[in-house]
Amino acid sequence: MGLLASERLKLVRSPIWLLVLVSPILALTAGFLSSLDDVAPEARYLILQSSVFTVHAILLLPILTGIFASFVCRFEHSGGGWKSMLSLPVSRTGLYAAKFITVALLLAVTQLLTLVSLIISVKFQGIEGGMDWGAAISATVSGWVACLPLAALQLWASIGWSSFAAPLAINVAFTLPNMLVVNSERFSPFYPWAQPSLAMLSSGGGSMDFGGFTLPLVNILGTVLVSFVVFLCGGLMHMRRKEI
Amino acid sequence: MKEWVIETSALSKRYKGRYAVSNLNLKIGKGEIYGFLGPNGAGKTTTIRMLLGLIKPSSGAIQLFGQPLHKHKLSILRKVGSLVEYPSYYGHLSATDNLEAIRRIIDAPKERIGEVLRIVGLSKEAKRPVKGFSLGMKQRLGIAGALLGNPELLILDEPTNGLDPAGILEIRELIKSMPREFGITVLISSHLLSEVELMANKVGIIRQGELVFQDTLESLQQQARGSISLRVSEAERAMVLLDGIGVDSSLAGELLQLDSTDDAVVSKAVKELVMAGHAVYRAEERRKSLEELFLRIVGEGQG
């Protein structure tokens, strides 16, 4: 617990909070700008939800996941921080867990704010019947869950690489092809960078009725769970063996 | 039996077939300030990283406070404060918050932050972001962090590296006060003897991964003390004569060398020689400085 509190303190006065805001603000903009005039009233809600979430889920969420993972290791990479951290009476597993939980919490805050953007957009567009809470919460939570394997993978890379920028560059390079990858329903569920978008946009009935988005959410979450376990164990093992 | 705070047996670390540390038997007693000396690349930092459990030894054993490190790592580290190579800090946080980040992990009382800042003389700068600190201030903040958990053992790796003479003096005074005021055992590494000789009471010298000297500072000073050379008319007979009156000496070419530089011994030897009819042409002292001795010790076996 002390470890988590310590991680929190390091983040309090850092620019990470601006980054947390970026995606929700863009989502809000997308929500305000979508034009729903040509859409049948009963389909409007789902169309709006997917236009609020699309850029966030396909592009920004995976990139932010990488940034958060690099960011929580940034302080340790610069100036021998791993050494001073691990000279304290802390277990490596505990430190790894604290880092991972911090990333997961940052992602949760991002998801929550994006949900708020959706709520505001629904109000702004004056959707009849208002929010479809079931669809909104399911998308937000599954999107978050589907980020966790990528978070574990990026954390593994960040710990292993002793560099802030390298894992980030790789992450962006693997995120950009998402637009293409999601078209393949066979390949996309296994692509960690595409998993958040599949989980978050697969709710059916929206405009996303192609490629990986047609897969049932349960299948995607199954793949997510397996890759999560693999990446988490890999990162943890690396952390435990790492020569500091 | 003496109680060792740090004891290593045959401690070795191999990197790609090359030994960075080899067969090290460190023994550091309670309340000592142990100066761990050696030129750059000798293996000081590697040893310290092993002592803190940051890397695993290739072979050999480490006992801290009489317990094997790998079995009781967390409970042992609770009693150790350390600063390895250079201080790490969170530049965007103030000195107080930097210490708070450590305090939350080791669960020290909140008041302790103010105390350690006072000990290292940073109370006035407590609220400033650390990125504006000078190297010396960062170093002192690092030491403050090491002291936060009220450690029984303080391990400092080259804490005066990159400091100006005034900064070095400050750190030295700080370290000297540790055993006296807080009963802390200190291991401090350095590549400069001059830096350590004014505070350490025990010295270990490491060269190319091997411990080549380990004893009290006095014993090192003893070795460094000079000898008296006498030029006399008949050196060999003079030596026999001195042997008869209990003064140890040896021949060095034409010269007779007295092992002792004690005034009484020298005057007695000269008097006896003169009375026995020897001509004493010259008596001179040959002095090795501690630094020369150190350089000779670490220089041996090189190139």
Ligand SMILES: Nc1ncnc2c1ncn2[C@@H]1O[C@H](COP(=O)(O)OP(=O)(O)O)[C@@H](O)[C@H]1O
């Ligand atoms: N991770 C590593 N891989 C390979 N060699 C290393 C590693 N760490 C240290 N060494 C080597 O071990 C030797 C001792 O280094 P070090 O302990 O840092 O010396 P010191 O602290 O006394 O200056 C050096 O020759 C160094 O090159």
Ligand SMILES: [Mg+2]
């Ligand atoms: Mg070193």
